[in-house]
Amino acid sequence: MISRRKALRAGAGLAALATMGAPSIVHAQTKTLKITTWGGKWGEVMKATVLPAFEKEFKCTVSADQAFPFLPKLQVSPKNDPIYDVLHANSNEQWNAVVEGLVMDKITAKEVPNIADVYPYAVSDKIVGVTIFTSAIGLGYRTDKGLAKPTSWKDLADPKLAGARGGYLIPVNSLGQAHLMMLGKVYGKGLTDLDAAYKALEALKPIKLVDFTGQMEKMLLSAEVSMGVIHDSGVYRYEGANMQPVDFASPSEGVLALEQVLNVTPGSKVKELAFAYIDYMLRPDVQKLLAEAVWYSPANRKVKLDAKYDAKLLTTPEKVATLIQPDWKWYNARREDIDARVTKILKG
Amino acid sequence: MTNAARPSPIAWLIAPAGLLFVLFFVLPFAVMTAMSFYSGNPVTNPNAFLTTRHYERFLFDTAGIFHEALWSTLRIGLVTTIVSLLIGYPLAHWMARMQSRLGHALVLMAVIAPMLTGIVVRTFAWMTILQDKGVINTTLMQWGLIEKPLPLMYNEFGTIVALVHIYVPFMVLTLTGVIGRIDERLEQAARSLGAGRLRAFVEVTLPLSLPGILAGSLLVFALSISAYVTPSLMGGTDVLTLPMLIAQQVGTSFNPNFAGALGVILLLVSLAIVVAYNRILARLAGGQGMA
Incomplete structure (x- = not known):
């Protein structure tokens, strides 16, 4: 026969088990x-x-x-x-x-x-x-400005586009950073050829710079720029919307990922x-x-x-296979120097 | 217990504001200052150590951009303040002396109306007006007055135009209250004693309105040196201010310690300017410091 004391102990034990188990059940549910x-x-x-x-x-x-x-x-x-x-x-x-x-x-x-x-x-x-x-980072361009579809990253440097080309504030935008590395590849020895990239960046002046891709989309749509660095999604998403005269081009040197x-x-x-x-x-x-x-x-x-x-x-x-993936570990390790250098290049 | 030992009712009323000030300015600023002397976040990184390297980085400026950014910030702040004062003072004077209540209400609404729209929206509105394909340049080119767009945006000029538009109401509202309280009969007395309109204004009204000029200027200066959105959108490659650098350090360089140091430096330099400005105006007014 179970004594009153044993019954109380068993009850207390069960209650304790129930209390210990409860949080995990509640946790699992939520x-x-x-x-x-x-x-x-x-x-x-x-x-x-x-x-x-x-x-x-x-x-x-x-x-x-x-x-x-x-x-x-x-x-x-x-x-x-x-x-x-x-x-x-x-x-x-x-x-x-x-x-x-x-x-x-x-x-x-x-x-x-x-x-x-x-x-x-x-x-x-x-x-x-x-x-x-x-997404593929390439060149967005206006189709109503008499421009041929760009085939190379070098087309952005066309003198006709002075003041009508768009890029990014490199310290704050990864498309701008990737484009800088691409300038090293196109004009120099490779993605890590910063000297060639800086020289090519200087040659892109005057250039309108923005800090996020949405603003580049707006500049292309309002014709504030005729050609700019942008990802394909930022152009294609306007397809069919009021027949916007904007298209995307993948340069022959490859697109950036x-x-x-x-x-x-x-x-x-x-x-x-x-x-x-x-x-x-x-x-x-x-x-x-x-x-x-x-x-x-x-x-x-x-x-x-x-x-x-x-x-x-x-x-x-x-x-x-046309995608080029930048080495961000390499870039981030040099970031402070790059930020300072490009800020000085693009200012003024 | 005597009445003198009890806190006055006004102290209880001030308490919420005091608490807010401590919680949302003093405490965060203290944390930011402490962080600026650490190599990393001491809460999450046990290897973080005390250092002055962030201040040295600014001081020695081997990158060659930080001093220019500070000067650019202060220059934009000073020019915005001066232009806001030049535009705001006559408007405030006119409003303060206006006899018609309806007229006063209408002008007041016109001054306040822009403040009902967000800063981002107003800055985008200025972009559509000042950009190369904006209203002004497109119109002038269509009329054949210019061949290529005027450089109205992507520089300090465009930034200051937008900032002045945003902050003039602060100047006007501050000045209107002060000028409205100046007894008009003092100016009339000066004129009856032979002073012309200009002399009566310069020697009577202007000195008496100096507290308003000081308060309005400090408000506009503080707001414009801490502006981030407008310089970012309007400045293009030409404008780099300390708030932009601070945002860069926090948002994309992930260096909150250096951002904290830049914040402390901006505050200290601004305080020095404010104290100097206060003393100069106090001397002009022939009295003690006014703020």
Whole structure:
């Protein structure tokens, strides 16, 4: 027969077990994945379709931060409890983050199975994390100014374009930084030939500089510039909108890659969910949806886009081979000197 | 307990403002100053150490851009303040002396109306007016008056034009209150004693309005040296100010420590200018410091 004392002890033990187990049950029910993501059309599609479907499938909530810049916020959050689980950023920022130990060095198909289906550039040695999409940086130009379609990066230096060519404030924009490296390749010995790049940059003056791609789109659309450095998505997304006389050209020397890279923070408390999110973003159906919404080239080889997107985006191994990936680790290590030098070159 | 020992009711009313000031200025500024003396973030990086290297980097300026950026910031601030004063003073004087209540209300609305629109929107509006394919250049080229666009934007000129437009209301509103409180009969008395309009203004109204000039100037100067959006959008390659450099250091170079040092330097230099300005105006007014 169970004594009153034994019964009380057993009851207390069960209660304690229940109390200890409860937090984990509650935790499992309310898992939250903290991510960064872009705004604009991309953000609309993510919030309307992509993220709700992920939340439903993985029984979690996703907290998405669209307020740029992300890296300073990650920098000041504790490494063992970071403000984000998944960092979505361009490649140069991912390299800055990895140097400070804020994101993982490498993600493989073991953690994210869909990596097995991506183009090699998506996980090349120029990438930390995984590329989910890329854009091609080339030349945008007005088709109503009597200009021939540019075929080389050198066409931007055409004297006829003095004051009507556009570029970026190099210290604050990765397209400007990539273009500087491309000047080294086109006019010198390679992407790291900074002396040749500086000389070529000087020759581009007078040039109108902006700090973000949206502003370059606006300058091209308003004819404030006739030709400018821009990514293909920034031109193609206006297709059919009031018949804008703007087109994109891929120079023969190659186009620069503007990768959309996902990476996981080492201190994330929901790492498995973070990997599942990256895997989900690489699924062909998700890739197709986002690629066609914002004209990004999908990293997954198995994605079949509709004909009009397939014709213009980088969707075959041959087209992907024209992509040039800058060495951001090399660039970031010299960044302060480069910033000072280009500021002096372009000022005045 | 005596009444003298109790805090006055006004002290309780000031308390929220004091708390806000401490929480959102004193504390963040103290943290920023402390960060500027560290090599990294001491909270997240155990290897961060105390250093003066960020200040040395600015002081020795081997990059050759920091001193120019400081001078450019102050120059833009000073010119914007002077132009705002020159435009704002006559307008404020006219408003303060206006007899018609309706007229006063209408002018006041005209002054305040631009402030109802955000700075970004107003700056973009100036861009559409001043850019090479903007309203002014396109019109002048269509009329055959110019062959190539006038350099109205992508330089300090365009930046100052937009800043003056944004900050003139602050000058006008500050001056109107002060000028409105000057007894008009003092100017009339000076005129009845033989002074002309100009002399009565210069020797009576202007000195009495110096506190307003000081307050308005300080407000506009402080706002324009800390402006970020307008110089970034209007300045092109020609304008690099300290707020732009600070944003660069935080947002793209990920160096908040150097950004903190630049912030401290900007504040110290601005304070020195403000103190000097205060003393000069006080001497002109024949009194002690006014602010």
